[in-house]
Amino acid sequence: MTSEEHSLLSAADIRKLADILDLRPTKTLGQNYVIDPNTIRRIVGAAHLDAREHVLEIGPGLGSLTLGLMDVAHTVTAIEIDPPVANRLATTVEAWRPESSHRLSVVEADALRIGRADIDAARPQAADGPPTAIVANLPYNVAVPVMLHILAELPNIQHGLVMVQQEVAERLVAGPGSKIYGVPSVKMAWYGKATSAGTVGTKVFWPAPRITSGLVHFAAEEPPETTATRQEVFEVIDTAFAQRRKTMRAALSQWAGSGVAAEEILLAAGVDPKARGEVLEIEHFVRIAEHKHHRGES
Template identity: 80%
Template structure:
């Protein structure tokens, strides 16, 4: 049964956030993407849209001062939060215990960089109440690293089944773009390797402190099996990178160096049932996988 964030439980207000920032002598920085949610209704909206179950272990990246963490503690069985800023990481458990007494066994805070964290780091530090590795990611991701963080975590944690992340609106649109769209590109295709992603709504600037200059978007995703292919993920991703490095060129031209020549590229594309005159922006993840597979088959002959 899905949990719904209780409106009876207190969540952090703007005054609470500023008080915590004063305690830590914290000055939010753009470098770490520190924009804290100060609106409890936005937190409830995010948690409800994430469809977190009361039996789930949730991974949160960039918990900051704890706005979303409290909402997730209300909804989930356990929460693992990864925070890169040492003083902020050190304070989070205290804040959660103050607002949700008795929840210590349901929260683990890992001080570290989500771009470098491993599945073992997360599993080994799992909260006492967790029955297994995280099955969901729910996070307000730093704008400047949102895409690489998402791709890294999905690669590290095959246990992830679904999630919802808040990112820069432009990034949200790219992550959820479909083939043929002008904004369809590398993030769109690589995300599709792991999951089906949909745009779940827009979040304005006034719910943050400090307020960012741009709006945010919510990306909801459900994990899917990667395409059945003899090629590795790295091989498929290389094709994607090369196809979009020169997105105005046809695939025959864009992949010519990688394939060995324009003729070789055309032969691979035809064998993969892809039009050599097409551009990368019209291909889905299955088609990119077939191209990589044909290259892999050719190279092993």
């Protein structure tokens, strides 16, 4: 089955649903709805979903992307923070895909705070297991925290496609040595490989945002083997980029206890103390955290 076999929500359909709900999209919730069916088809196609997959959708809004996902995936769990919008989604799916309503579960929740147990409890009755893919049009102001939170909560996620502000997309896929390589880039690398999947213009949204959106494809990989915890590794990343122009020795001095201690940890981890965080890969940050961890145990 392909998304071309079924009609999708048009601009007129979106505005009609908004009128029914007396909905006025807000910047606070990052509500910019895709009103172009071809863009939905493009997003769904770029996600490379398996017909047996359980997909997690964050911020389904009025259902444009939800319908497209249900045409190619086995089941969909949608997380929506706005109560009236969340309550309407199942009705929309029943009207547009009456034969598929049992394959959808809608959770009214904040994606930044939802836990694995909440998602498991809300699993669609037709789902064979937890979500293995994430596809979402993420609110610009919380895109990175939401993505990192979901990946931490759902280790079964194997791949996905997210639409975010173009600047955020560029940061997520940036590699060491790039001027925009930073905390989002390195933390995403802990979970897997993020690559660019293209851009989306402003005219396919209602209301139209002021800036272009970017599509980011994600493929999960096993985190580097280490005795340090993810929290310890992420603390090193945050500290290293808090003042990104500082050398690692200077940036980590307070974290390590002193400049001398920081230099010893860096040398033991095989990292040049004079290097800056922007040239280091995730494995470097892992080794730094690991050597601090071992130092604390000795």
